[in-house]
Amino acid sequence: MTVVTSETALCNIALTRLGHQQISSLDEASKAGRLCKLHYGPTRDAVLRAHPWNFAVKRVTLSLDVATPNHEYTYQHSLPSDFLRVVRTDYEAAGYNSADYRIEGLKLVADDSVVKIEYIARIEDVSQFDALFVDVLAQRLAAEVCVALTDNANMAKNIWEIYDLKLREARGVDAQEGRPRDIEAWEWLDSRN
Numbered sequence: 703m704t705v706v707t708s709e710t711a712l713c714n715i716a717l718t719r720l721g722h723q724q725i726s727s728l729d730e731a732s733k734a735g736r737l738c739k740l741h742y743g744p745t746r747d748a749v750l751r752a753h754p755w756n757f758a759v760k761r762v763t764l765s766l767d768v769a770t771p772n773h774e775y776t777y778q779h780s781l782p783s784d785f786l787r788v789v790r791t792d793y794e795a796a797g798y799n800s801a802d803y804r805i806e807g808l809k810l811v812a813d814d815s816v817v818k819i820e821y822i823a824r825i826e827d828v829s830q831f832d833a834l835f836v837d838v839l840a841q842r843l844a845a846e847v848c849v850a851l852t853d854n855a856n857m858a859k860n861i862w863e864i865y866d867l868k869l870r871e872a873r874g875v876d877a878q879e880g881r882p883r884d885i886e887a888w889e890w891l892d893s894r895n
Contacts, residue, residue: 706828706836713738715836716843719861722851737847745846747786749839750822753873754789757832760823766815775804775811784823792818834872841865 706712714724717734725732728739750758764779771778788810791803803812810817825831831839845865848858 706831708828709742710738712828712836712840713742713843715840716847717851719840719844720848720852720857734847734851737850738843741843741846745843746826746839747824749835749842749869750824751787752869753876754787754820754822755832755835756876756879757830757835758786758822758825759789759820760784761818761820764810764817764819767809771806771811776813777811777815777817778806779810779812779817781805781808781810782821782823784825785821786824787822789820789822791820832872832876834868834875838865838868838872841868 706715710725710728713728713734716738717724722734725735725738728735728742760782762782764781767778767780769778770776785808788805803810803814803817810819828836841861842865845858845861848861849855852858
């Protein structure tokens with residue numbers, strides 16, 4: 703896999719998987735350009751949320767809000783602006799079975815005044831993407847735009863099946879880099895099937 707340096711290059715990988723000609727920019731007026739521009743961001747975020755990719759994991763101590771939840775929890779914390787998904791909290795990292803918190807909008811509510819999390823961040827710089835993530839993202843993007851570009855539902859079904867296989871492979875490889883997080887053990891096992 704070649705190094706991908708732009709969103710357009712990543713979209714072109716997806717388009718070639720459909721047998722479609724490449725685009726010069728996401729801003730070009732072609733149907734492929736408009737579809738790639740429309741689907742790229744949401745598809746990237748969906749694939750980031752699908753697995754705790756090592757390149758996208760960040761750690762932070764959440765800021766305690768002055769406002770408090772109306773009921774059930776004692777404190778509310780602001781989530782980072784690039785937040786996509788909690789991987790685990792310091793409570794879970796310490797070996798407890800579960801942490802008592804809930805994500806509500808852009809807040810995390812809990813009974814603890816200090817909450818540290820590992821989370822999946824929205825990574826927009828394509829040069830930071832792992833090679834297997836690029837492969838999976840390109841496949842998912844191809845699946846998302848397939849019917850609109852090819853009018854071929856059978857092809858789209860095949861592209862989605864390949865996406866699922868690529869996602870499993872990438873999860874397995876990614877999960878083997880370092881000591882696995884407890885929360886992702888089921889994902890690693892699923893990737894082996």
